[in-house]
Amino acid sequence: MKELTKAEEQVMQIVWDLKETNVRDAITCFPDPKPAYTTVATVMNALEKKGFVNKIAQGKSHVFSVKIPKEDYSGYKAGALVTNYFNGSFSRMASFFAKDNKLSIQELEEMIKIAKREINKEK
Template sequence: MEELTKAEERIMQIFWKLKKAFVKDVIEELPDDPKPPYNTISSVVRILEKKGYLGFTAYGKTHQYHPVISKAAYRKMYIKKLLSGYFDNSPASLLSFMVREENLSEEELQKLKDIIDRSSEQ
């Protein structure tokens, strides 16, 4: 699975939210003002389709697109790449970084401890 550019990931986030959409629907979801041109978004959508992230149903000359790759599958690939590229394949290093750099609250730290405790019970 190919990693997405920032623009592609932004569009995929919309498809994961909507489940299926026409290009005009994607444009409506974008917070930008003014909205990007239709052709720009259409080009990104076609790239995502060629990369295998989106499938489509044709209705005459128009296409309704839908995600082929789930958000969970992409997240898993992205985190694995993050772990290997920046944390020497060590989840502990990633967690240590998060705890040090993100100024986690006591509540968030407790949630992490609970997750670790539950996973060690399995």
């Protein structure tokens, strides 16, 4: 999996959001001050070259659509984070979040449910 740079990631988040978009529409999703048209176009082309989006001619412009789903990249990034910052242990990360009160009761209960469901799957 190729890495995205900051700028590429920002544009890619918009593509993931919209599923598909042309340059003009993508720009409207940027906070002010909005980047130049050609800036976004350049990044879009980089995303295509890296295989993250498809580029299809449509009318006088191009439509860029998701090629690598957000989930794929999320998984890649999450895996790297756990490896580099939590000794490869997910529960270590969970414990970190829990300690910091970053998790609501609801989220904790949801986590228990998920964990139990997975444990039963294995049996």
